[in-house]
Amino acid sequence: MEKLVDVIDVCKIYNPGENEVRALDHVSLSINTGEFVAIIGQSGSGKSTLMNMLGCLDTPTSGTYMLHGMDVSHMTDNEQSDVRNREIGFIFQGFNLIQSLTAQENVELPLIYRGVSRKERERLAVEALIRVGLGKRMDHKPTEMSGGQQQRVAIARAIAQAPPILLADEPTGNLDSGSSKEIIGIIKNLYKEGRTVILITHDPGIARQAKRIVTISDGKIQSDIINPDADV
Amino acid sequence: MEYIRNAFASIIENKGRSFLTMLGIIIGISSVITILAIGNGMKQSVGGELNDMQAGGITIQINAKKTDKYLTGAQVRMIGDEVPEVYGASPTISGYGDAVARYKIPANFKGGNEYLFHDQKNVLSDGRYFNENEAESAAAVAVLSQSEAVLLFGSTDAVGKSFEAIIGGRSRELTVTGVLKSEERDITSAYRYNSGRDKSYQSIRPYVPYTLMTQGFGLAGENVVSYQIFPLPNEQDPASLRARRVTENMMGLRGQGAVNVQSFASMLDSFEKILDVVTLVVAFIAAISLIVGGIGVMNIMTVSVTERTREIGIRKALGARTGSILLQFLLESAMITLIGGLIGMMAGYGLTFIVSKFMSFPPQIRLEDVALVVAISSSIGLFFGIYPAFRAAKMNPIEALRYE
Numbered sequence: 355m356e357k358l359v360d361v362i363d364v365c366k367i368y369n370p371g372e373n374e375v376r377a378l379d380h381v382s383l384s385i386n387t388g389e390f391v392a393i394i395g396q397s398g399s400g401k402s403t404l405m406n407m408l409g410c411l412d413t414p415t416s417g418t419y420m421l422h423g424m425d426v427s428h429m430t431d432n433e434q435s436d437v438r439n440r441e442i443g444f445i446f447q448g449f450n451l452i453q454s455l456t457a458q459e460n461v462e463l464p465l466i467y468r469g470v471s472r473k474e475r476e477r478l479a480v481e482a483l484i485r486v487g488l489g490k491r492m493d494h495k496p497t498e499m500s501g502g503q504q505q506r507v508a509i510a511r512a513i514a515q516a517p518p519i520l521l522a523d524e525p526t527g528n529l530d531s532g533s534s535k536e537i538i539g540i541i542k543n544l545y546k547e548g549r550t551v552i553l554i555t556h557d558p559g560i561a562r563q564a565k566r567i568v569t570i571s572d573g574k575i576q577s578d579i580i581n582p583d584a585d586v
Numbered sequence: 587m588e589y590i591r592n593a594f595a596s597i598i599e600n601k602g603r604s605f606l607t608m609l610g611i612i613i614g615i616s617s618v619i620t621i622l623a624i625g626n627g628m629k630q631s632v633g634g635e636l637n638d639m640q641a642g643g644i645t646i647q648i649n650a651k652k653t654d655k656y657l658t659g660a661q662v663r664m665i666g667d668e669v670p671e672v673y674g675a676s677p678t679i680s681g682y683g684d685a686v687a688r689y690k691i692p693a694n695f696k697g698g699n700e701y702l703f704h705d706q707k708n709v710l711s712d713g714r715y716f717n718e719n720e721a722e723s724a725a726a727v728a729v730l731s732q733s734e735a736v737l738l739f740g741s742t743d744a745v746g747k748s749f750e751a752i753i754g755g756r757s758r759e760l761t762v763t764g765v766l767k768s769e770e771r772d773i774t775s776a777y778r779y780n781s782g783r784d785k786s787y788q789s790i791r792p793y794v795p796y797t798l799m800t801q802g803f804g805l806a807g808e809n810v811v812s813y814q815i816f817p818l819p820n821e822q823d824p825a826s827l828r829a830r831r832v833t834e835n836m837m838g839l840r841g842q843g844a845v846n847v848q849s850f851a852s853m854l855d856s857f858e859k860i861l862d863v864v865t866l867v868v869a870f871i872a873a874i875s876l877i878v879g880g881i882g883v884m885n886i887m888t889v890s891v892t893e894r895t896r897e898i899g900i901r902k903a904l905g906a907r908t909g910s911i912l913l914q915f916l917l918e919s920a921m922i923t924l925i926g927g928l929i930g931m932m933a934g935y936g937l938t939f940i941v942s943k944f945m946s947f948p949p950q951i952r953l954e955d956v957a958l959v960v961a962i963s964s965s966i967g968l969f970f971g972i973y974p975a976f977r978a979a980k981m982n983p984i985e986a987l988r989y990e
Contacts, residue, residue, distance in 0.1 A: 406984050409903070411903060411983050411984050411987075412984060431907075431908055432907045432908055432909075435902065435905050435906060435907045435908075436905065436907070438903060438904070438905045439904065439905020440905070444903055444904070446987070450896070450899075450900045450903070450987065451900075452897050452900060452901075453897075454595060454596060454599045455595075463900075463901065463904050464904040464905050466588050467901075467904060467905040467906050467907070467910060468905065472588075511904070
């Protein structure tokens with residue numbers, strides 16, 4: 355198995371000095387292609403910082419982060435943007451769709467930044483929306499959709515360009531239980547198709563769906579276990 | 587392309603606010619357009635009128651403040667002979683008084699020699715001009731226009747008829763030798779006079795020999811302080827230069843600036859200069875309003891960037907580079923001002939159209955002005971969009987995503 359994510363002895367320190375906050379304290383973690391990993395921790399545990407790091411939204415204070423064989427720990431903003439665009443599909447808790455755009459336009463957004471031609475963009479977006487079961491709502495704006503539907507648009511946006519990693523940050527946090535099941539179902543299916551999924555959550559019930567569970571607290575990794583109960 | 591569509595969508599999304607933002611630009615551009623159009627129209631129409639007049643003579647004046655020397659009628663004739671670019675020169679001695687035939691009518695008698703009739707506007711309809719002999723011998727003759735003939739005698743058939751001319755208490759009986767064609771405008775005003783309405787400001791301007799003015803009415807002694815030259819076609823400038831030099835030499839006034847040329851060309855020049863100054867002042871005011879409008883755009887764009895912090899965070903998370911965000915917001919503000927500029931242009935032309943209804947000249951709409959508006963308004967947007975666009979582009983994606 356190829357090592358897709360390799361975090362080596364990473365620290366993230368806010369307010370260096372006397373009142374420094376060690377959000378990540380010598381964290382090492384590697385994830386192979388095709389894994390389904392849940393990162394679980396309470397709020398303040400450092401899981402959001404880890405997620406930002408993994409998503410190339412932030413750089414470590416010290417240590418190295420190798421993503422897909424590239425050292426991404428010391429990149430400029432624009433280089434990080436390009437890596438995010440190419441390597442990572444984000445699924446956020448708050449959906450993070452642009453309200454003024456239709457479902458299809460939202461899904462096309464990362465493809466625009468990648469420079470995909472209009473026709474190809476349209477094809478990929480339609481394909482992805484059909485995949486998440488929204489083939490009939492492509493022209494709807496986020497305000498005209500339920501939370502579950504909005505999250506499905508966000509998933510379509512994350513998979514449209516087939517990035518190596520799906521990074522889901524509390525994807526069911528804003529959803530009722532019915533919609534949550536649907537969304538987790540879709541994510542599981544994506545995993546079964548061979549995608550690498552990293553799921554960040556505080557909910558053990560959600561984490562239990564994953565093949566591997568990494569527990570983080572106080573900026574340190576407490577446990578890293580293979581989940582025998584995973585039903586995938 | 588995608589960015590332009592996006593910018594447009596976002597403007598439509600916030601119609602009301604976008605329009606209010608545009609208002610400053612709309613007012614600025616519409617006033618620029620109105621002023622340019624009215625200014626150009628005025629230049630054209632007044633310039634045209636002055637050009638018509640220029641077909642007539644150029645007046646050369648001796649400045650009484652700088653010298654007490656004068657010319658005689660014979661000297662003026664000599665000047666006309668010495669300047670090759672002119673048909674000839676005529677003294678101009680005017681006298682105000684009355685003409686009496688059917689009615690007593692105020693009259694401004696214009697005294698000159700036979701070269702007066704080289705004025706291209708003077709075309710005989712009947713009879714003849716007075717000749718050199720009559721011009722120099724104080725003959726009691728006059729040349730009128732048709733409308734003046736109607737005023738005096740009740741018909742244009744005036745050749746051979748006589749009327750009484752009174753200047754400064756002296757009275758002479760003048761015989762009409764020729765009648766000039768009138769412009770339509772003159773005839774209608776003559777009619778008005780005839781039917782008894784609107785008598786107040788109507789006066790006539792008969793041409794008479796200058797010697798009649800000096801000898802017959804005792805005006806100005808023998809002295810001529812101004813004369814007219816009648817240049818050959820397209821020789822106005824060299825003619826007036828040479829006439830002035832010859833006059834200065836003849837009077838021994840070289841280098842004293844005592845001889846002035848008053849051509850219609852120079853009047854046109856000074857008119858255009860005045861108009862240019864007015865245009866400049868208004869343009870300056872308009873520029874200020876455009877700058878204020880631009881600051882308004884900057885303001886609203888800054889607010890909009892703050893409001894859309896989350897959107898910016900999303901776009902950055904999805905891989906938008908700093909440049910893409912910058913471009914997106916710059917295009918948006920440029921498009922706001924461009925649309926504002928185009929609306930302003932239409933409003934300006936509408937305003938011009940209304941104004942031109944109350945004035946006697948047509949507004950001038952020029953393609954350069956349209957291009958200018960497009961260039962100015964979009965560059966205002968670009969310039970004042972720089973600050974908010976930079977703010978947007980420099981946002982930290984993590985904080986932007988967390989923004990509620």
